[in-house]
Amino acid sequence: MSDVAQITPTAPVAAENEGQSTVTMRILKTAWRSKAFQFGFWIFVILVVTSLILPLVSPVSATKMAIREKFLPPLFMGEGWSWIHPLGTDQLGRDMLMRCMVGLRYSLMIGIITVVLMFIVGCGLGLLAGFKGKWWDTIIMRITDAQLSLPMIILAITILGISKPSVASIIVVLGLSGWPLYARVARSAAVTEREKEYVRGLRVVGAGDWRILLLYAAPNILPPIAFVAVLDIARMMIFESILGFLGLGIQPPTPSFGSIIADARKYLINAWWIATSPGVFLAVALTAINLMGASLEKARNTVYAGAR
Amino acid sequence: MIFVEFLIKRILQGLVIVAITSFVIFTLLRVIPGDPVRLIVGGMAPDNVVEEVAAKMGLRDPILVQYGRYMGNLVTGDMGQSYLRPKSGMIATGGEYVDPTKSDMAEVWDLILERVPLTLQLAATALVFALLVSLPIGIAGGLRSEGWPARIAFGIQSLFVSIPNFWLAIILILFLSVKWHLIPALGYKGFAYVILPAIVLAVEISPFIIRTLTTSLAEVMQSYFIDEAKVRGLPRRRIVFGHALRNASVPLINLLGIQLSTLIGGVLVVEYIFDYPGLGHLTVVSVVGRDFPVIQGIAITISAVFVFINILVDLVAYMIDPRVEL
Numbered sequence: 001m002s003d004v005a006q007i008t009p010t011a012p013v014a015a016e017n018e019g020q021s022t023v024t025m026r027i028l029k030t031a032w033r034s035k036a037f038q039f040g041f042w043i044f045v046i047l048v049v050t051s052l053i054l055p056l057v058s059p060v061s062a063t064k065m066a067i068r069e070k071f072l073p074p075l076f077m078g079e080g081w082s083w084i085h086p087l088g089t090d091q092l093g094r095d096m097l098m099r100c101m102v103g104l105r106y107s108l109m110i111g112i113i114t115v116v117l118m119f120i121v122g123c124g125l126g127l128l129a130g131f132k133g134k135w136w137d138t139i140i141m142r143i144t145d146a147q148l149s150l151p152m153i154i155l156a157i158t159i160l161g162i163s164k165p166s167v168a169s170i171i172v173v174l175g176l177s178g179w180p181l182y183a184r185v186a187r188s189a190a191v192t193e194r195e196k197e198y199v200r201g202l203r204v205v206g207a208g209d210w211r212i213l214l215l216y217a218a219p220n221i222l223p224p225i226a227f228v229a230v231l232d233i234a235r236m237m238i239f240e241s242i243l244g245f246l247g248l249g250i251q252p253p254t255p256s257f258g259s260i261i262a263d264a265r266k267y268l269i270n271a272w273w274i275a276t277s278p279g280v281f282l283a284v285a286l287t288a289i290n291l292m293g294a295s296l297e298k299a300r301n302t303v304y305a306g307a308r
Numbered sequence: 309m310i311f312v313e314f315l316i317k318r319i320l321q322g323l324v325i326v327a328i329t330s331f332v333i334f335t336l337l338r339v340i341p342g343d344p345v346r347l348i349v350g351g352m353a354p355d356n357v358v359e360e361v362a363a364k365m366g367l368r369d370p371i372l373v374q375y376g377r378y379m380g381n382l383v384t385g386d387m388g389q390s391y392l393r394p395k396s397g398m399i400a401t402g403g404e405y406v407d408p409t410k411s412d413m414a415e416v417w418d419l420i421l422e423r424v425p426l427t428l429q430l431a432a433t434a435l436v437f438a439l440l441v442s443l444p445i446g447i448a449g450g451l452r453s454e455g456w457p458a459r460i461a462f463g464i465q466s467l468f469v470s471i472p473n474f475w476l477a478i479i480l481i482l483f484l485s486v487k488w489h490l491i492p493a494l495g496y497k498g499f500a501y502v503i504l505p506a507i508v509l510a511v512e513i514s515p516f517i518i519r520t521l522t523t524s525l526a527e528v529m530q531s532y533f534i535d536e537a538k539v540r541g542l543p544r545r546r547i548v549f550g551h552a553l554r555n556a557s558v559p560l561i562n563l564l565g566i567q568l569s570t571l572i573g574g575v576l577v578v579e580y581i582f583d584y585p586g587l588g589h590l591t592v593v594s595v596v597g598r599d600f601p602v603i604q605g606i607a608i609t610i611s612a613v614f615v616f617i618n619i620l621v622d623l624v625a626y627m628i629d630p631r632v633e634l
Binding site: 036146150152153154155157158159161162163234238241242245246258261262264265268269272275276278279282283284286289294 | 325328329332333336337340462463465466467469470471472473474475476478479481482486569572573576577580591592595596598603606607610611
C-alpha cells in the first residue's frame with residue numbers, strides 16, 4: 001500500500017498544461033531506457049497475447065475432463081507425457097496449460113479493472129475534496145480515514161465468505177481496499193494545484209470549478225499517480241489469487257490460479273506439477289508487472305527531481 | 309504534556325475506530341445472506357425450529373438492538389460465546405445438533421486469548437527473519453544507489469513481491485517438509501513449527517523493508533549533516549551506523565504502521581495453510597462456519613491491535629526523531 005503513499009504529489013515545474021504531455025513522455029522514455037522495464041514489458045506482452053489467443057485457436061479445452069488422461073506429467077517429466085499437454089493434466093484430465101492461460105486472463109482482467117475503478121473513484125473523490133474544499137473535503141476525508149483503519153482482509157473474507165462470490169463482487173471487495181490511498185494522494189495534489197497561477201488565471205477568465213478541474217487540473221495531477229498504479233495491478237492480482245485459494249474467488253469450474261493451487265494440494269506428492277505451474281505463471285506475470293511499475297516509479301522520480 | 313494530550317487524543321480516536329469497525333462487521337454479518345442458524349440446527353431441521361432457535365438467540369431483533377446489546381456486554385468484558393465450539397475444544401460437526409444457547413459453548417474471549425501468543429510468536433519470528441535478510445541488502449543498496457548493490461536490491465524486491473505467499477508455502481512444504489523431512493510443517497507442536505510459516509511471511513514483508521530502507525538511506529546520505537560528519541573526519545562506519553541509519557529508520561518504523569494490514573492479511577493466509585492454530589486460522593474457520601460472535605470478537609481485537617500499534621509507531625518515531633510531529 002505504501003506504493004501509492006510514497007508518491008510526492010507535487011506536479012513538476014514544467015508541468016503546466018501543455019508541458020504535461022512532454023513530462024509524461026519523458027517519464028515513459030526514461031523508463032523505457034532501463035533494462036528492467038523492457039524485460040518486464042516484453043514478458044508481459046508475450047503473456048497477454050498468448051493468454052488471449054491460445055485458448056481461441058487451440059483445440060484443447062481448459063474445462064473438458066478426460067478421466068483416462070488424468071495426472072499426465074509435463075513434457076519429459078515422467079511416464080505418459082505428450083505434446084498435446086505440455087504442462088501435463090490435472091486430477092480430472094484437464095489440460096494444465098489451458099487452465100493456466102484462462103486463469104491468467106481472469107487474473108489480469110480482475111487486476112486491471114479493479115485498479116482502473118480504484119483509480120477513478122479514489123482520484124475523483126480526492127480531486128473533489130482537494131479542489132472544492134470545505135465540507136466536501138471534511139466528509140470525503142473522514143470516510144477515507146475510516147476506510148483505511150478497517151482491516152480490509154477481514155472485511156473481504158467476511159463479505160465473500162458469507163455471500164456467493166462473483167467476478168463483480170470480487171472486484172468491488174478488492175477495490176474497496178484500495179481507493180482511499182488514491183483519494184489521499186489526489187487530494188493533496190489538488191490542494192497544491194488549486195493555488196497555482198494558471199488556475200487563478202482561469203478563474204479570472206470566468207471558468208467554473210468543474211471546468212477547471214476536469215479540463216485543466218486533472219490532466220496535470222493524474223498521470224504521475226497513474227504510473228504508480230501499475231504496481232497496484234500486481235497487488236490486486238495477488239489478492240485475487242489469495243481469495244481464490246481460500247475458496248472465496250471465482251468459483252469452479254472456471255479455472256483461477258488460487259483455486260487450482262488449493263485443489264492441487266491434495267495431489268502434491270504424486271502430481272506436483274498441478275500446484276507448481278499456475279504459481280510459476282502467476283509469479284512470472286507479477287514479476288513482469290512489478291518490474292514495469294517499479295521502473296516507471298523510478299523514472300518518474302528522476303524526471304521530477306530533474307524538473308525541480 | 310504534549311505527550312499526554314497526544315495519548316488521550318489518539319486513544320479516543322482509536323475507540324471510535326474500533327466502534328466503527330465492529331459496527332460495520334456486525335451489520336455486514338447480518339445483512340449478507342447466509343443464516344448461521346441453518347448451519348447450527350442442520351439442513352434437515354424444519355423451518356419453525358430454525359425460527360425458534362434464531363429468536364431464542366436474539367438474531368431476529370432489529371440490528372441496532374442486537375448491536376446495542378452486544379456493545380453493552382462488550383463493555384463488561386463479555387464477547388459472548390461461540391456458536392460452534394463447545395468448551396471441550398471440539399468443533400461440532402455439521403448436522404450434529406448443539407444448542408448454542410446453552411452455557412457449555414466456549415467463550416469467544418478465551419478462544420482469542422488462547423491464540424494470540426501463537427500469532428505474536430509467528431509475527432515476531434517473521435519480522436526477525438525479514439530484517440536479517442533485508443537490512444544488509446537495503447543498507448548496501450542505499451549506500452550505493454547507482455551501483456550493482458542497488459540493482460540487486462531492486463531485483464530481489466521485484467521478485468519477492470511477486471511470489472504469491474500461499475504458493476510459496478505449498479512449495480516449501482512439499483520440498484522441505486514432505487520430501488526432505490528437514491523442517492516440520494502443519495499444526496503446532498513446538499517452535500520448529502514456526503520456522504516455515506515465518507519464512508513465507510518474511511518473504512512477503514522484506515521487499516517493503518528493502519525498498520523503504522534503500523530510498524530513505526540514499527536520501528539521508530545526500531544530506532548536509534553527512535557531509536559535515538565526513539568533514540569532521542568521522543570514520544565511514546560510524547557515519548553510516550551511528551548517524552545515517554538512525555535517521556533512515558524513521559520511515560522504516562512508519563512503514564510498519566502502513567503495512568500492518570498487509571501483514572495481518574499475510575498472517576491469516578499463512579496460518580490457514582500451515583494449519584497453525586493462531587488468530588488467522590480461527591478467523592478463516594469461523595467465517596466458513598458463520599460463527600458470528602467469534603468473527604466479531606476477532607475483528608474488534610484486530611482493529612484494537614491496529615490502533616495500538618499505530619500509536620506505538622508514532623511514539624517510537626517521535627523518540628528517534630523529536631522533530632516528527634505527534
